[in-house]
Amino acid sequence: MKVIQHSVETLQTALFSNCQDLAKLYKEYTQEERQLLEEGLHPGQPGSIFHPLTLHSDSDWISAHPEEPQNFESFYRDPKRKIPSATHNTIYIQAIGSFGKAGAQTDQYVEWLREYCQAFFYGLSLKLLPAVTVAETGCSFRVNSNSHNLQILTGDLLQFLRKKKPKDAFCIVGITMIDLYPEDFWNFVFGQASLNFGMGVFSFARYDDSFYSRSYAGRLGKSLQPKQGDYSLFDGYYTPPISIILLIKTLNNIGHMFGIRHCQWLNCVMQGSNHLEESDRRPLDFCPICLRKLQVAIGFKIAERYQASPCQSVPSFPKPTESFHTSRLWLRRCLDILREKT
C-alpha cells in the first residue's frame, strides 16, 4: 500500500487557491467551519479527522487512469459545471432491473439509503423513480463472449433516461445490477455519463464478490444466442444484492454531476476506485476540498449538512451497516469542531 502525502502548501492551494476573489469567498465561512476544513491540511496525524490518500495496487484508479487533479479553483472556474437552481433541485435515481431478492427488508434499506443520499447532497431532494424492468427500457443487450453474463447497452439506457427525466431534475442517475457495454467491440463498462444532460447510468454487477468466478450465478450457457427484443432471459436472472459499495459509488457518481472530478488530495468518497471492498474504512463522506466544491454548488451550512445525516441514529438492518457506525462517530467529531466556541 502506498500513501500519497501531499505537503501542507499543496493542500492549502487546493483548498483556498491563491486568487483574491476565492480567498475572500473562503473568509465567508465561520471560524468553526474554517477550522474543520483546515483539519484537512494535516491528514493522518494522531487524532486527525481526515486521512491521506492510499493506493493499494497498480490497478487502483489513479495509477490506471491518470487525470489532471482538480483543486477548488479549477472546479469553481469550470464554465461547464452544472449548478442546481430553484427550478432544477431534485436528484432522481432510476433503478433498472432487479437488485437481489425483492422484499420488505430491501425496501426499508433502500429508503434508508435514499435518506442518506439526500442528506449528503443537503439542500436538494432525492427521489427514487419507480423501478423499471430491462424490457421497459427497450435497450439492446447481449451475452458477453468472455464472461458469459448478460449485458445491456449504455447508449440506449441514456436515451431512455433522457425521456424519463422530470422537469425539476438537477440530474437523473440510472443504477443497475446488470453488467453494461458501451459499444459492440468493448468488453464492458462500469458506467457512462453525459454531464451536459445531467444524466448517467452505472452498473454494480462487477462488484459482486463472485463476478469473476466460474461459478458466478449470472453466467449463462456458452451456446446461448439471445434474440434482440426477447427480454425473457432477464426474468429471474441473477442480480447481486444491494451493498454499501452501491451507496459509495452512487454518491461518487452524483458528485460528478456537479462537476466534481475524482479526488486526488485525501481519502475521500470522490476518490476513483475500481475495486472497493466492503471493509473499506474510508469515511462515507467528502474531504474538505471536495466538501467546499459541493458547498459552493449548493450553498448549505456545513454543520446543518452533517446534522441531517441519518447516521446520527443507525437502524439495525440485516445488511452491512458497520461503515455507518464508523461514520456516526466521525460525524460527531466534525460536529464537535463546528460547535466549538458557540
Ligand SMILES: [Zn+2]
Ligand atoms: Zn467516479
Ligand SMILES: [Zn+2]
Ligand atoms: Zn476529496
